[in-house]
Amino acid sequence: MTACQHITLELLPSRKRTRRCRQCHLTLDAEELGDSPCPECFETSGKRNYDFEEIESAHGGAATYRCEKCGVIVKCP
16 A cells, blocks of 8 residues: 555546447547547447447546546545
8 A cells, every 4th residue: 555645636637428339349538539430449340430328427526536646536525
């Protein structure tokens, strides 16, 4: 166990909208993806797959922080 007291925390940005590819299940930020096909499917098979599903945020709106000293992730409800 580490002796770090997690004094300096950095707020990590949360994803607003997330999409998951229905073929390979890659999960991406909707803004990052834009109108592009799934990059994983395109890289592995050469096919342009646009079939995505919107998914809910895994942390349900909880703030997520990372300790700048030791790198531990802290989630707060």
